[in-house]
Amino acid sequence: MTTTDNSKQDVYADPSDTSQGKVFTVTGQDWDSITQGLDDSVEERVVVNMGPQHPSTHGVLRLILELDGETVTEARCGIGYLHTGIEKNMEYRNWVQGVTFCTRMDYLSPFFNEATYCLGVERLLDIEDAIPEKAQVMRVLLMELNRISSHLVAIATGGMEIGALTVMTIGFRERELVLDLFELITGLRMNHAFIRPGGVAQDLPPGALDEIRDFTALMKKRLPEYADLCNANPIFKARLEGVGHLDLAGCLALGLSGPPLRATGYAWDLRKSEPYSGYEDYDFDVMTWDTADAYGRFRVRLAEMHESLKIIEQAADRLAGLEGAPVMVDDKKVAWPSQLSIGSDGMGQSLDHIRHIMGESMEALIHHFKLVTEGFRVPAGQAYVPVESPRGELGAHLVSDGGTRPFRAHFRDPSFTNLQATSVMSEGGMIADVIVAIASIDPVMGGVDR
Amino acid sequence: MTPTEPSEERASDRGVEPELTDNPTGPTADKPPLDGVAGRAVGPNATTDLEKTKSEPERKLLDPSTDLVTGDQSIRRSAGTRTGMFGVSGTGDTSGYGGVVAPIIYPGDAQRPYGGWFDEVADALEARLTSTDLDGAIERVVVHRGEITFHVRRHDLPFVAQMLRDDADLRFEFCASVSGVNYPDDEGREMHVVYHLLSMTFNRRIRLEVTCPDADPHVPSLVSVYPTADWHERETWDMFGIQFDGHPSMTRILMPDDWPGHPQRKDYPLGGIPVEYKGGSIPPPDQRRSYS
Incomplete structure (x- = not known):
């Protein structure tokens, strides 16, 4: 028209x-x-x-x-345009299948969705102390890789929206490297369903550690490019500084967590305050900024990617010493029976496992059938184990009635909660600053609407 | 998971095999006649259906031979029953265990001391409540898997939340999450609202739980105490039909404004998938053949 x-x-x-x-x-x-x-x-x-x-x-x-x-x-x-009823659907699937649903919620940080869900299930099962070390380290590795890819999208799309197209192109260029690693390790670029109750789906493929080390080395060269492009760029700063202001009191009242909270200068990070998956064993710092505006949130995200690289390196070093260690809990009543492996025709059940259940042990076949069709039972009760996702506190409130399916699964998604700050961040400002303010929250609608 | 009282009319109504039991007298000895209602009336537990469901776990607690009671002596509460050893309902269960009826039992009240900082929080909260004549505001406390849950009397919720937020010894500044849970079998308390509070000052997390009957689904809003509860309460209204009195704009948030019903309630079906092939359709998952 x-x-x-x-x-x-x-x-x-x-x-x-x-x-x-x-x-x-x-x-x-x-x-x-x-x-x-x-x-x-x-x-x-x-x-x-x-x-x-x-x-x-x-x-x-x-x-x-x-x-x-x-x-x-x-x-x-x-909101609600992307509501898919994931929580309702999970009530009709068994506990392991729930991972496949929740990984699709916040599609930019799938591993965090899986992790908070699995940590909750493990707490209800009371097997939190039985998770093998290698599974823990792999979870941390994947979550930190995911944090980098998610922050890259936040910075890239945020830059694109104010016209900084170079930031967008290099952001997606680097994100592609992370997705390649995901594909190598889990077989998929998104919707992995890789973290499972009790551990992770499969072991690291050969050569993955070398790829991860190459990636961290490359990222150490590439991440400073973002700083060179943006940190002191007068146009970039003019668009971001003082925009979307929300101080600490406002953040707590409105329930904001993650980079918006840390940009007020408050070093709140669940990886430090309530360590899960062994985060207490890693050496990293909580990044803060003191301006409580969109620029501060950008700087927090940029700095967090460097910290994530530090964690990834430490995790890779630990994984090098854990070759052949189990990645799934020892309890055969919980552990997914089949172990997947990559064959010449793609990913499938390992031949060793098929030989075992089909040729060696009738009990193993029955056990396999029961666990795959029915799933394991989780004792009645409720649990809430939050994790620090790239956007803030992500938690799954899981209720079990002792059955093989969640009685109720509710996800406290940080995008949903943080988006409530749109009004206070934008009202009184210019319409162009609304875009910047929302980009600084980095909402992912898949997580908001679930 | 084995009931010691084999006089479940459900089992006899269906005319299925007696359930597994370690009761030495055997399940058939005092099995009621097939017209379950008459048989039930002469038994020692001449109760109505609903009362029976509720009173079952208490009865079982007295019997140490069941595996329902663990060593911690905590009293448990029930919400419904589970039939069949494999949880199968309807057809599909050829195992012969379809008549097993076991109550669903949630963790019960915790006894003092709760352990760790749980007692400090409970003490501080009790002191504040006593000084403001709200003694009975905490109906009970559940400690399970290292998490503490305070069940709060419905109309006292805003006062309790305000104290939790403002008291110098409590300081739960952050309301992380509000979610509803629908327990259709929890008679008179079908709708539960669960709040997860976080104290960043002390690095503590607690859970508040409020219940309301399905017939009167009203819970006081916490928006005045925790503004972040705004959207969470709207979502809970949208999904469960629980009305939060005092909320500034109790409207739907995820579903369309004119949507009928509240999808996360247990009586709301999941719905099937229409397939355009000779009128066939894929039934919703709970109506397909299932092993669990």
Whole structure:
């Protein structure tokens, strides 16, 4: 729709009168036709529906902005466009299958979804102390790789939205390297379902440690590029500094965690305060900034990637000494019976296992059948084991009734909670700063809507 | 998981084999006649169906031969029953254990001392509640798997939360999560709301649990104490139909505004997948053949 004449034919984009005033559908390059449609008596207050399909709203987020000129007087979020009923679905699948569902929630940090779920299941099963060391180290390794890839997307898309396209291209370039590692280790670039109750799905493939070491060496050269491009860039700073301000009291009241909280100068990180998966054994620092704005959140994310590299290196060193160690809990009543392996025709059950259940032991076959079809029972009770995801506190509230399926699984997703700060971060500012403020929260709608 | 009282009318109603039991008298000795109602009336537990479901676990607690009671002497509460050794309902169970009826039992009340900082929190909270005449606000305390749960009386929730947030010895500044749980068999307390609170000052986590009956699904809102509860309570309303009194805008958040029903309730079906082949459709998972 570029001219008034064209718009007359457009049934979808025609202005229409409603009880709330005249409604226009703006599709770009049509400002003239819109201004022609307004008479002089119209008030300056405009309500803009931004999204749910908008390139700079991080997925299907709908923003309802009330504008006075270019100043936002009221900002509200409309969410739910990506609601898939994952929590409901999990109630109909057994505990192991739940991993396959929850990994799809926050699709930029799948390993964290899996980890918090599995830690909760393990707590209910009371096998937290029985998880093999190698599984713990592999979880940490994958989570930290995932933190890097997630932060890279946050910085890349955040940069793209303010016009810093180079930041976007190099961000996705590096993220691709991480996804290659994921593919090598888990077989998939996303939706891995690799962390399972009791451990991880399979051992590291040969050569993975070398690839990881090459990656960390390369990232140490590449990460400073982001700092060179952005940290002191006057345009970048002008767009980010002082935007989306939210201080510590505001963060706690609104439940914000993760980089927005740490950008207020408060060094709160669940990896330090409530260590899980053996994080207490790694040497790393909690990164903070003291400006409580979008720029501070960017700097926190950038600095955290360096810390993640430190953890990855330590984890790789530990894994080098754990070759051949078990990656699944010893309890055969919980451990997934088959061990997958990569064959010439892709990933499948290991031939050793098939030989065992089909040719050697009837009991093993029965056991395999029971665990795969029915699953294990989890004692009745509830658990909540949060982890520090790239976006903040991610926790799974799991309720079991003693059956083979979750009675209730609820995920406290940091994107969902942090997005509540949209109003306080944007109201009173310019409309262009709304984009920056939301990008600094880094919401992932798959996690918000679940 | 084996009931010692074999007079479950469910088992006899279905006319299936007696359940496994280590009761030496054997299950058939005092088995009620097949018209379960009459048989039940003459038994020592002449109760209604609902009462029976509730009273079962208490009865079992007195019998040390069951494996329901662990050594910690904690009293447990029940919410419903599970039938069949493999949890199968309806067809598909050819194991012969389909008549086994076992109560679902959740961890019960904890006894003092709770251990560690749990006692400090409980003491500080009790002191505050006593000084403000809210003695009975904490209905009971459950300690399970290293997590402490305070069951709070419904209408006292905002006061308790305010104390937890503001007291210098408690300082639960951060409300991490609000979620609903639907226990259809927990008579009179079908809807539960669970709050996870975090004290960053002391690095402690506690859980609050509030219940309300399905007939009166109202819980006071915590938005005035924890503004972050805004969206969480809206989600709980959306998914469970629990109304949070005092919430500034109790509207749906994930489902469309005109959606009928509340999807996460246990009586809300999952729904099947329509397949465009001669009217066939894939049934929802709970109606497919299943082993669990």
